[in-house]
Amino acid sequence: MGYSNGILLICILCVSSMPCIVYASFNPQDIIFIDCGGNKTLILDDGRVFEPESGNPHVTLSSHNHNAVSVLDEILVSKSNHSILYSSAQVFRETSSYSISTKQIGRHWIRLHFYPIENPRFDLKSTVFSVVANGITLLHGFSFSKVGKVSRLVKEYVVEVNGSSSKKLVLTLSPWNGLVAFINAIEVVSVPNGQFPSTNIMAVPLGPGIQIPGHVAFETMYRINIGGPNITPKNDTLWRTWEPDRAFLVNAASARNVTANPLSIKYPDGVSVDIAPNWVYATAQEMADANVLNQKFNISWAFEVENGFSYLIRLHFCDIVSAALNRLVFNVYINQLSALDSFDISSRTMELSAAYFIDFVTNVSMGSDRILVQIGPPMLRDLPSNAILNGLEIMKMSNSRDSLDGYLSGEYYTDSKSPGGKKKWMLLAICSSSAGFVVFVLLSAAFYLYLPRIHQKKTNPHSSSSTWLPLPTHVGLSDSKISIDSSASTAHSLGLGRIFAFLDISEATNNFDKNLVLGVGGFGMVYRGVLDTGSVVAVKRGNPCSQQGLTEFRTEIEMLSKMRHRHLVSLIGYCEELSEMILVYEFMAGGPLRKHLYGSDFPPLTWKQRLEICIGAAKGLHYLHTGAAETIIHRDVKTTNILLDENLIAKVADFGLSKLGPTLDQTHVSTAVKGSFGYLDPDYYRRQQLTEKSDVYSFGVVLLEVLCARPAINPSLPREQVNIAEWAMNFQKKGRLEKIIDRNLVGHVNVESLRKFGETAEKCLLEYGVERPTMGDVLWNLEYALQLQEASIQFTASAANSANYISDIPEWMPQIEIGDGDGHDQTISDQESDTTSSAVFSELDDPRGR
Numbered sequence: 001m002g003y004s005n006g007i008l009l010i011c012i013l014c015v016s017s018m019p020c021i022v023y024a025s026f027n028p029q030d031i032i033f034i035d036c037g038g039n040k041t042l043i044l045d046d047g048r049v050f051e052p053e054s055g056n057p058h059v060t061l062s063s064h065n066h067n068a069v070s071v072l073d074e075i076l077v078s079k080s081n082h083s084i085l086y087s088s089a090q091v092f093r094e095t096s097s098y099s100i101s102t103k104q105i106g107r108h109w110i111r112l113h114f115y116p117i118e119n120p121r122f123d124l125k126s127t128v129f130s131v132v133a134n135g136i137t138l139l140h141g142f143s144f145s146k147v148g149k150v151s152r153l154v155k156e157y158v159v160e161v162n163g164s165s166s167k168k169l170v171l172t173l174s175p176w177n178g179l180v181a182f183i184n185a186i187e188v189v190s191v192p193n194g195q196f197p198s199t200n201i202m203a204v205p206l207g208p209g210i211q212i213p214g215h216v217a218f219e220t221m222y223r224i225n226i227g228g229p230n231i232t233p234k235n236d237t238l239w240r241t242w243e244p245d246r247a248f249l250v251n252a253a254s255a256r257n258v259t260a261n262p263l264s265i266k267y268p269d270g271v272s273v274d275i276a277p278n279w280v281y282a283t284a285q286e287m288a289d290a291n292v293l294n295q296k297f298n299i300s301w302a303f304e305v306e307n308g309f310s311y312l313i314r315l316h317f318c319d320i321v322s323a324a325l326n327r328l329v330f331n332v333y334i335n336q337l338s339a340l341d342s343f344d345i346s347s348r349t350m351e352l353s354a355a356y357f358i359d360f361v362t363n364v365s366m367g368s369d370r371i372l373v374q375i376g377p378p379m380l381r382d383l384p385s386n387a388i389l390n391g392l393e394i395m396k397m398s399n400s401r402d403s404l405d406g407y408l409s410g411e412y413y414t415d416s417k418s419p420g421g422k423k424k425w426m427l428l429a430i431c432s433s434s435a436g437f438v439v440f441v442l443l444s445a446a447f448y449l450y451l452p453r454i455h456q457k458k459t460n461p462h463s464s465s466s467t468w469l470p471l472p473t474h475v476g477l478s479d480s481k482i483s484i485d486s487s488a489s490t491a492h493s494l495g496l497g498r499i500f501a502f503l504d505i506s507e508a509t510n511n512f513d514k515n516l517v518l519g520v521g522g523f524g525m526v527y528r529g530v531l532d533t534g535s536v537v538a539v540k541r542g543n544p545c546s547q548q549g550l551t552e553f554r555t556e557i558e559m560l561s562k563m564r565h566r567h568l569v570s571l572i573g574y575c576e577e578l579s580e581m582i583l584v585y586e587f588m589a590g591g592p593l594r595k596h597l598y599g600s601d602f603p604p605l606t607w608k609q610r611l612e613i614c615i616g617a618a619k620g621l622h623y624l625h626t627g628a629a630e631t632i633i634h635r636d637v638k639t640t641n642i643l644l645d646e647n648l649i650a651k652v653a654d655f656g657l658s659k660l661g662p663t664l665d666q667t668h669v670s671t672a673v674k675g676s677f678g679y680l681d682p683d684y685y686r687r688q689q690l691t692e693k694s695d696v697y698s699f700g701v702v703l704l705e706v707l708c709a710r711p712a713i714n715p716s717l718p719r720e721q722v723n724i725a726e727w728a729m730n731f732q733k734k735g736r737l738e739k740i741i742d743r744n745l746v747g748h749v750n751v752e753s754l755r756k757f758g759e760t761a762e763k764c765l766l767e768y769g770v771e772r773p774t775m776g777d778v779l780w781n782l783e784y785a786l787q788l789q790e791a792s793i794q795f796t797a798s799a800a801n802s803a804n805y806i807s808d809i810p811e812w813m814p815q816i817e818i819g820d821g822d823g824h825d826q827t828i829s830d831q832e833s834d835t836t837s838s839a840v841f842s843e844l845d846d847p848r849g850r
């Protein structure tokens with residue numbers, strides 16, 4: 001009955017009040033908001049009322065040595081109603097406790113607000129302290145200077161108030177030797193019953209159900225409204241914040257957001273707005289091009305986490321996409337292990353648009369630093385495939401040493417060596433080792449020397465809208481850690497690949513359905529197809545009028561079949577029945593690299609992603625040049641010939657123009673000049689002699705395109721800007737490359753990393769082939785650039801770090817051509833036209849003259 005009452009209540013509320021968020025369902029026993037160091041009551045526009053410590057009946061502060069600090073920053077006060085919280089802080093010079101009495105026992109949300117107020121007395125930005133709540137270490141050796149670019153921080157925890165602690169939550173702040181601790185605001189809200197599971201929680205890898213004892217505490221790492229907007233505390237009954245998911249999507253092209261009317265969301269028994277507001281259930285990501293065809297790929301989200309802990313992962317589902325029950329069946333994977341197999345939401349909820357959630361517990365072991373959540377269609381199913389996810393929460397669980405923070409912890413860290421430096425903002429926590437102690441002493445000394453003339457750089461409290469530690473999105477999938485092969489590539493056998501019957505191919509492509517065309521090239525059409533095994537493939541069908549003879553076709557197959565590499569698009573097989581010439585390749589869900597750089601609305605790639613993609617492509621080319629018995633020269637390296645898979649792994653495609661390179665007694669191959677304008681090696685053009693250094697030149701152009709996010713040739717620009725190589729090299733030679741980088745990278749690129757990258761591109765573009773580095777050298781340099789970037793993120797300490805990032809606004813914004821036009825790099829030798837916007841497979845050029 002509670003169920004229908006619930007719905008009734010929701011309906012009434014929704015009808016009666018237009019801002020349709022249901023506030024009333026849960027009345028927390030304990031709602032305690034403390035404005036630390038404040039001197040008056042603060043009312044926020046979301047209804048929270050913060051009282052100062054003094055005169056607050058719920059709070060006793062045990063400390064003899066504390067000072068309130070405050071600012072009356074006009075901007076801070078006027079800009080947002082929330083920021084007023086950050087205008088005061090309580091500063092402690094010795095270990096001090098807030099003792100907060102609660103009405104209820106059981107779990108409570110705790111939110112801690114930190115903002116290092118600039119003030120003449122204390123350097124809050126670089127001080128170091130720890131926070132413990134009812135025996136659970138929440139923060140250990142925390143320092144704001146390690147947080148990175150955010151100026152304020154809200155940390156959210158769930159900690160138990162048990163019967164024997166006489167209904168008290170004791171929050172202890174301990175400054176590290178000689179320093180101070182501080183806090184701006186504290187929230188304590190009792191958690192509704194049933195909000196956290198305790199028994200029989202599903203484990204991943206699947207095993208016996210997990211029990212979570214009451215004293216285990218949680219820290220919210222991520223709370224995501226998948227496919228929807230940011231949800232602020234105002235729109236959440238428990239004042240939670242839900243972030244959008246785009247930043248965590250490994251490949252945004254694989255997903256499409258869907259939205260339903262929030263009023264249509266039903267809450268069955270056991271689920272309420274306290275689990276998640278209707279706005280969370282009313283939005284989701286589904287598979288891009290869902291229901292079109294039997295697609296086989298996953299949507300993946302990657303979240304950076306600290307290893308050595310267990311995590312509670314809560315997935316929120318609500319079928320807002322199906323027309324009928326039992327139509328949406330999909331798989332869910334956590335860290336590449338099956339979590340839900342052939343999951344049908346409607347079999348659990350018995351209706352559509354009904355809220356549903358499931359919890360999982362998984363361990364993130366050493367050597368890994370992320371949680372990968374994936375959804376995708378099951379392998380064998382005839383229905384149109386789709387998969388959805390509406391919301392996601394990742395909560396870190398306290399370990400057996402009752403810690404939620406780092407190296408204090410138990411079983412995983414027995415020696416004092418830093419486990420891989422994964423923790424970015426808590427480098428100081430290595431203090432248990434003697435080296436750590438030296439660091440600490442130095443830091444303290446530095447602090448005292450620094451004290452008399454505290455003059456910090458002005459920080460802007462509004463520079464980040466993020467409310468808790470925004471760990472850098474970790475989507476880099478390095479080779480060693482992950483190797484999600486597309487299902488297609490497993491299908492190929494050794495040798496020359498599978499020989500397909502024409503009938504199979506025709507079935508796979510729905511009789512060469514026009515709707516499945518991915519691209520058109522000189523060779524013919526490229527179609528998306530699905531094999532009988534369920535693998536998605538790209539099918540290139542030779543145009544009967546194409547001049548490529550059967551012998552060449554066979555030579556090509558032989559050559560392609562010999563090349564198997566993680567960074568080369570694999571040939572799965574071919575068909576030469578009925579005078580057809582058909583090549584079957586693995587399908588690359590992410591499409592060409594160019595689409596991720598400009599001219600589409602894919603989210604901008606991070607610098608790290610760009611470096612990883614360049615490294616991947618460089619590995620592919622390096623293999624072409626050196627891996628096989630004979631050197632193979634690609635001859636048409638460009639951003640449309642570097643394809644990305646669903647996980648943004650780069651693979652070099654399209655060997656239509658490839659040539660075997662010079663043998664030992666030759667130094668070059670003479671050929672008719674082929675390639676694409678803008679990428680063409682001038683040395684080759686002049687001398688008509690092909691070496692693998694021509695690919696190096698083209699790759700240099702690709703590097704610039706990746707950096708500046710503009711086409712290689714853009715005829716609509718002023719003369720000196722038309723050709724990217726000329727234009728960018730002018731800036732590189734003046735040491736001003738940072739002026740022309742993609743504006744999305746500004747502020748996120750380490751100077752040293754950029755310098756290395758610029759030098760590498762410059763060497764690739766040298767006038768004479770002999771002067772240019774080999775792909776192996778290029779690869780090495782790019783990897784070095786990546787290391788420089790990563791190191792700077794991990795180890796930059798203190799306020800000085802911002803100086804290492806490019807933060808200028810570029811003088812000149814590259815003009816970006818809108819649309820899918822590929823027209824600006826005409827291929828010399830043929831009349832290619834890869835037209836379709838979904839040109840996942842770029843054209844196969846006319847291989848005349850081979």
Ligand SMILES: *[C@@H]1O[C@H](CO)[C@@H](O)[C@H](O)[C@H]1NC(C)=O
Pocket residue numbers: 019020021229230231234235279
């Ligand atoms: C938040 O609530 C306000 C009304 O309080 C409503 O107008 C707005 O659409 C809501 N936004 C979201 C994202 O839930």
Ligand SMILES: *[C@@H]1O[C@H](CO)[C@@H](O)[C@H](O)[C@H]1NC(C)=O
Pocket residue numbers: 039070071072
């Ligand atoms: C409250 O703090 C502000 C800022 O420090 C100060 O200007 C004001 O006088 C204080 N008010 C009271 C009543 O102490």
Ligand SMILES: *[C@@H]1O[C@H](CO)[C@@H](O)[C@H](O)[C@H]1NC(C)=O
Pocket residue numbers: 042043044045081084
């Ligand atoms: C915030 O906004 C609410 C309502 O809009 C108002 O009552 C309150 O005084 C504001 N608080 C501050 C600190 O400005």
Ligand SMILES: *[C@@H]1O[C@H](CO)[C@@H](O)[C@H](O)[C@H]1NC(C)=O
Pocket residue numbers: 134135162163164165215
């Ligand atoms: C209750 O919590 C306190 C810490 O606040 C802890 O010392 C005690 O062991 C807990 N008791 C039980 C029965 O869990």
Ligand SMILES: *[C@@H]1O[C@H](CO)[C@@H](O)[C@H](O)[C@H]1NC(C)=O
Pocket residue numbers: 227228229244246257601
């Ligand atoms: C949904 O997708 C559209 C188009 O891709 C995009 O413009 C919009 O920002 C997305 N909305 C959210 C909430 O991510």
Ligand SMILES: *[C@@H]1O[C@H](CO)[C@@H](O)[C@H](O)[C@H]1NC(C)=O
Pocket residue numbers: 296297298333335336337374376377484485486487
């Ligand atoms: C989806 O991901 C899982 C785990 O990473 C993998 O086993 C499965 O093959 C993937 N499915 C497809 C269609 O790629």
Ligand SMILES: *[C@@H]1O[C@H](CO)[C@@H](O)[C@H](O)[C@H]1NC(C)=O
Pocket residue numbers: 203204205210310361362363
């Ligand atoms: C995680 O590791 C702990 C300690 O090794 C173990 O007790 C627990 O069962 C593991 N949990 C899962 C979900 O594997």
